[in-house]
Amino acid sequence: MTYLANALALLIQFAFGCAVALFVFRLLAEAVRADFYNxxxxxxxxxxxxxxxxxxxxxxxxxxxxxxxxxxxxxLEVIKNFLLRFVAGDFWASNGGTLVLGVADLLNFFLIVYLIMIFAWTLLSYVNIDARNPLVPLLGKIVEPALKPFRKVLPLIGGFDLSPVLAILVILLLQVVVVAWLLNTGHTI
Known part of the structure; x- marks a missing residue:
């Protein structure tokens, strides 16, 4: 791709990433019944x-x-993939492959969001945080249900909660196995 095509691809990824983030965070907030007045x-x-x-x-x-x-x-992920393939000059791309790429990108987005939120929640647990900050209770409300199954497997060890480490490992494994397989399938269809 040319420099201009690379710049256009970056703008497409940024714009669609922001739009997808809004709907993903809305879905997560509703799933955990976050405070509506936050x-x-x-x-x-x-x-x-x-x-x-x-x-x-x-x-x-x-x-x-x-x-x-x-x-x-x-x-939105499917449209983004269509646009990126068009910018790259891949006019004969398979529609089925683009649909699978949309699933792969959305799953990868969810996993990255949870990875970042678990990491942030873990860091916030070690520092004195302002509980009035609207992000803190929302972050806890979203992350805690995801960490709960890992806490059953790996209890506190010497006062340290190592369940985020196990959760992050599972997220990375899902990216390496499931997302990579979906991406490969989407590109080969």
Whole structure:
């Protein structure tokens, strides 16, 4: 690709990454029943409601999972992959492959988000944090359910919680095995 195509690809990835982040965080906030009055949640709801409200009439929430937000995030990933393939000059790319790449990219996005949030939550547990910061309770509300199964396997050792290490290891393994397989499948279809 040329320098201009690389710059355009970067802009596409940034714009679609921001849009996907809004819907993924909305999905996570609803899944853990985060405080609706949290300013961050208010921002997420206001930013995504114009798109999600009409779609939620057709696609309802299922077991605390906002399927409409998940669908929009996946559609955005698919559109991003179509645009990136177009910019790269891959006009004859398979539509099925692009759909699989959308799943792979969305799963990878979820895993990266959880990796960063678990790492941040672990760091925040070692420092004195301001509990009035709206990010702290939201981060805890999202991360704690993900760490709970790992705490059953790996209890506190000498006052240290090593469950985040195990959770991060599982996330990295999922990226290496599942996401890599999906990406390979998407590129070969």
């Amino acid at each position: 300013p961050i949640c208010q921002f997420l709801y206001r930013a995504t409601n114009p798109i999600l409200t009409p779609i939620r009439r057709v696609i309802p929430t299922w077991r605390r999972t906002n399927l409409a937000a998940l669908l929009i995030a996946w559609i």
